[in-house]
Amino acid sequence: MIAEAGLAALWLATAFAIAQLMLGAAAARAGDAAMMLAGVRRIALLQAVFALGAFLILIRLFATSDMSVLLVAQNSHSLKPMLYKIAGAWGNHEGSMLLWVTVLAVAGAGVSLFERRLAAGTLAATLAAQAAIAIGFYAFLAFASNPFARLNPAPADGQGLNPLLQDPGLAFHPPTLYLGYVGLSVAFSFAVAALLMRDVGPAFAKAMRPWVLGAWIFLTIGITAGSYWAYYELGWGGWWFWDPVENASLMPWLAATALLHSVNVLATRDGLRAWTLMLAVVAFSMSMVGTFLVRSGILVSVHAFAVDPTRGSFLLALLGLYIGGALALFGARVGTVTQGATFQLISREAALVLNNLLLSVILGVVLIGTLYPLVAQAMGVQLSIGAPFFEKTAVPIALALVAGTAAGPLLRWRKDSAQALLSRLTIPVAITGVSFALFFALSGGDSPIAVVVLALAFGLAAASVAPLWKRKLRRTPLPIWGMVVAHLGIAVSLAGMAADTLFKQERLAAVAVGDALHVGPFKVLLADVRPTVGPNWSAMEARLRVQRGTSAPFELTPQQRFFSSPPTNTSEAAIVTLWDGQVYTVLGAPDGAGRWQLRLWWKPFVTLIWAGGGLVALGGLIALAGRLRSGWRAAREEAWA
Amino acid sequence: MKKLLIWLPLGLFVIVFALVVNGLIEPSDRLVRSAMVGKPLPALRLPPLLPDKDGIDTSATRSGKPRMLNVFASWCIPCVAEAPQLMKLKQAGAEIDAIAVRDTTGDVQAFLARNGDPYTRIGDDRAMRAQLSLGSSGVPETFVIDSRGVIVDQHIGDIRAEDVPKLLAALEKAK
């Protein structure tokens, strides 16, 4: 019965979404929107409650391993640990789409609860747009991927979850990304409403800003976590593969980063109006494209799941409807958006425009590289686009962007002089030059690009703390702190990437038990290889004694795991994190002569990559806290006035 | 100029969208037809998986009655769904051999006890070699083999109720 209750909740949520769309549209058209708006707000809340109810029911079905539900039988197993049973609820297509729409509904409820600054008509239109998006996804669930479908007769046990996905990091990875995607849907709804109501200005930008920031924080966390997951789970020692699924999360992040910067110009200086609207549409498009790429399985990928053309077509139709519709609206209405405040060629605004342009170029390149295999396939050629393409195209532009990131915050709004900028940049430029010379000599000139990245990282680190110079630290507004921390995070992350490229060392060899290998400053002794078992897998486990010089040795235990349901095999890398880097070990196959393949890396400072990502997200959080606090203050003052 | 600029994003989007739609329609034929249809069954020798049933040895059964060859696995959900249809086919007189892919004796016994046992022989294909040599890309798949040992039809995915007459007709034609 409980599965049917879930389905009923889903249908009720759909009904409320339809009501929300109709009443919201009516309120937006009516002269006095305020009266009807109260009703729209309540309906948005109800929609969220029922969507959330449906999702909680699905989690319960997974937690209790109700195998009479098709989705549970396909994706769960009674032997699975509880954490993965629950994560299994969204570790599959139907469940993840239900999560998507649930987050969408909850975000809509959030807008209806907390947004007080926007004109009533615009807010009503925003909620209507949000409902329109939700309706499409409810239809998708109802017609193409019902998560509550029953299976008769029920099987004795489930098919298990892909063991690659049995990992605490991955259990929370999709929800994090979805929060980001869906946060951008709110920005999109705001933009559509602003266009419809011809209400584009600082108020609209201020209402949109926390949502963009929030979405961007989640995307940043999602990408960072996804990168670390691929790093330790795939056992290939790499941290970014330019895989379509990774690109699917990178593209919305790039667009959201651009939007984040331009929405600030609109909110503080009332400039870049049409530009910001366009970016809001693009950012959500990229979320939809990301969802589509991952969920349709249209591209070959190491992460690829089952392929289903009907679902792909349905998602694609939704994408065409929303994005095509929004772009058409943009074309029809943007002429009525008057030009905002202008600025000089050398100014903070211009730097942010440069940031936006460069981000757009990177986005374009990544989008083309990701979609090109599809186009080629349409022309009858099978090909794939790998890291070399992206490294050749996106990386040089990203370097220019980093230079701009160093300079931008040191410029004044509206008007500044080149001379003043150069004098403020003296120290960072000097640091970049010195570190370039130093590391070029140190690395022997093998990879000049990586040396440039490392040098720029040092320069950016210096430049990003410069805005705090001569400020009273306690009185510096939180958003400034957020910017400083986020830019510093970029520098830290870049330093990690460059250090990994420049200084990593790798050993691959077949080793007999009792023999030792050397990698970097470490001596690695294969002490033992023995079988071991887990709850739903068995494994061969190597015991490695790793020692640097004469310091105390530590033990690492990489495994080859065999899962029985479904039958698959994964290699579990064993990693130890030291203050100056990581030792990364992978156990391969036996060579038939009593030896085992071992793959070892010493990766100095590689952890900075993800630490930097964390800092970027933290910067976003600090800025968000600052924005919310000032928004709350403004609302309180208004209430008193 | 300005007009053009305003509508450019929509234009670009429409172009990309059309390309993607094309890409989606094009490979929608993901059902990989086996190149083996119309060819003699490759020589297969699979050991028995169950103690009370023969394995598959095509050299011994090359001539005689037309048969069906069902590629299945106990861990496969669509295989559960198609089990009643297989039972129906068996009642209609079809002789059905099976290849169990990446499976174990105990699991298959439990599967058959639960869903019925339509099979005359069951071959053990742990390494998925026979499945590959048949040109089968997944489970379940069902091949119809005529009296001379030539593959005449391939059914991809679970057999639904409406597929039963079609398969019986194919079997009849294969005599």
Added chain:
Amino acid sequence: MKAKHQRLTLGILAVVAILGAALLALSALKDQAAFFYAPGDVAGKPLPLGKAVRLGGMVEKGSLIRAKDGVSIGFKVTDGKAVVPVRFRGVTPDLFREGSGVVAEGQFQPDGSFAADNLLAKHDERYMPPQMAGKMHKSESLEP
């Protein structure tokens, strides 16, 4: 910059940026796209040298040789029409074995062999690279 034209200028800049991205991408695509080949596709034709490509087919029975170092292997990939010898150094995937499908990423060598940097041998019940599926089923001789 005149205030009146600022927006138009920005719009044009955006278009230039996007066109730049497209041009950059297309120029890089020419030499960076990894095309997918089956041995039969390159037999008797000029080899695509100096480019990262993918080679797909079956690992020929009896062709697998393991080097003494325990981590280098050599094997032959066939699609029934032609055979390409492949060299690889590294940890082979679990499902890699003689007689099974494989996709090798790497470069063709002037002597007609293939140096692989990476092997993909994913072939479980749910997932098969569509590229591999298409190629393998097109080839004629899959008899064991």
